Amino acid sequence: MEPVKVKLKHPVQWGSETFSELVIGRRPKVSDLRGVDTADGIAAVVRLASKLCAVDEALIGELDLEDFTALSDAIAPFFGSRETGANS
Numbered sequence: 001m002e003p004v005k006v007k008l009k010h011p012v013q014w015g016s017e018t019f020s021e022l023v024i025g026r027r028p029k030v031s032d033l034r035g036v037d038t039a040d041g042i043a044a045v046v047r048l049a050s051k052l053c054a055v056d057e058a059l060i061g062e063l064d065l066e067d068f069t070a071l072s073d074a075i076a077p078f079f080g081s082r083e084t085g086a087n088s
Contacts, residue, residue, distance in 0.1 A: 001026065001027050003023045004023070004074050005021050005023050005024075006022045006023075006024070006067070006074050007020065007021045008021055008022065008064070008070075009064065009067055009070075010063075010064035010066065012059060012064075012067075014055075014056075014059050014062070019055075019059065022049075022053045022055065022071060024074060025052065025053070025054060026052065027078060028048065028052055028075070032051050032052070033048070035047075036048060045072050045075070046060045046061060048075065049071055049072070049075060053071075
C-alpha cells in the first residue's frame with residue numbers, strides 16, 4: 001500500500017517538531033483493534049489513528065477537529081462496505 005498523507009490545515013506543535021501532515025503508513029490489522037473499545041467512538045479512532053500514523057495518542061488529541069475529521073475520513077475506507085442482505 002502507498003502511504004496515505006493527510007495534510008493538516010492547522011499544524012500541531014509537538015515538542016520541538018511541527019506536524020503539518022500525518023502519514024498513514026500501513027493498512028490496519030485486526031491486532032490493531034485489540035484493546036480498542038469500538039463502542040468508545042472518538043477514543044477508539046484516536047487510538048487506531050495513533051497506531052497507523054506511528055505517533056503518540058496525545059498528539060492525535062491535539063489535532064484541530066477539522067484535521068481529525070480528515071484523518072478519520074482517510075482511515076474509514078480500510079473498513080470497507082458493511083452492506084448486508086441477499087444482494088450483497
